[in-house]
Amino acid sequence: MDIILIGAPGAGKGTQAERLSQILRIQHVASGDLFRKAFQEQTELALKAQRYVDLGELVPDEMTIPAVLGHVEEPESLHGALLDGFPRTLAQAKALDEELQRIHRQIDLAIYLKVPLEELLRRSTGRLFCYANQHVYHDTFRPPPVAGRCDLDGSTLYQRPDDTGEVLRRRFVIFFNEVTQVLDYYREQLKLREVDGNQSIDQVQAMLLNEINNSRRRETKA
Ligand code: ADP
Numbered sequence: 108m109d110i111i112l113i114g115a116p117g118a119g120k121g122t123q124a125e126r127l128s129q130i131l132r133i134q135h136v137a138s139g140d141l142f143r144k145a146f147q148e149q150t151e152l153a154l155k156a157q158r159y160v161d162l163g164e165l166v167p168d169e170m171t172i173p174a175v176l177g178h179v180e181e182p183e184s185l186h187g188a189l190l191d192g193f194p195r196t197l198a199q200a201k202a203l204d205e206e207l208q209r210i211h212r213q214i215d216l217a218i219y220l221k222v223p224l225e226e227l228l229r230r231s232t233g234r235l236f237c238y239a240n241q242h243v244y245h246d247t248f249r250p251p252p253v254a255g256r257c258d259l260d261g262s263t264l265y266q267r268p269d270d271t272g273e274v275l276r277r278r279f280v281i282f283f284n285e286v287t288q289v290l291d292y293y294r295e296q297l298k299l300r301e302v303d304g305n306q307s308i309d310q311v312q313a314m315l316l317n318e319i320n321n322s323r324r325r326e327t328k329a
């Protein structure tokens with residue numbers, strides 16, 4: 108299955124994708140993680156993309172689309188991908204469809220994880236990332252067992268510089284500007300589902316799995 112998780116910064120996409128990709132055995136492809144990994148490795152993509160990420164702007168489609176589609180086509184994604192943070196623009200959504208069609212795949216389901224703004228702010232500003240593998244924690248909602256350390260790989264936890272102040276505000280503005288077109292695109296294809304993300308991590312996971320299983324059942328019948 109190829110599934111898209113759509114949601115504002117802090118909605119819980121990464122947290123849920125980490126769990127669901129293991130349960131469903133499909134590859135988690137997170138565009139933000141790809142950029143952050145590129146920054147650590149100082150790749151050519153990083154040199155071009157960093158200034159956009161630092162300002163909370165979208166990285167231009169001509170850089171983002173090939174970077175993400177490359178991962179969707181990897182052998183690890185053969186059984187499907189769980190896309191987190193991509194597509195964020197209509198052009199990205201169309202490019203994704205074209206590429207999947209070319210390799211005889213298609214998006215089965217696009218899920219919008221809806222969370223009120225005050226909660227998005229609480230989640231984003233308290234978020235902690237692990238340096239080695241981008242595992243996600245929260246200083247209050249999901250504290251690490253040992254302060255400042257990832258319990259999965261032992262690496263140091265850090266707060267993303269784009270998770271505060273004006274940069275975070277800019278990311279919200281851009282997200283809400285762009286998302287309507289993306290949601291309409293999948294709604295027209297009858298692939299859009301909405302899930303209330305303002306619940307516990309376990310409850311959201313259960314609702315997402317429910318939507319995914321319903322979609323599988325529909326496809327088996329068709
Ligand atoms: P969040 O998880 O809070 O939604 P991400 O980690 O997905 O944020 O994204 C961090 C930054 O990476 C964005 O602010 C943007 O600069 C860049 N980025 C991530 N995904 C995309 C995308 N699909 N298109 C353009 N830029 C992106």
Ligand code: ADP
Nearest residue numbers: 117118119120121122230234244245248307308
């Ligand atoms: P996104 O990838 O959509 O930007 P994350 O998965 O990184 O969002 O989650 C943002 C922050 O909120 C993280 O610190 C995470 O631990 C926390 N979080 C995620 N889901 C929930 C939830 N359902 N309830 C409370 N906190 C959550």
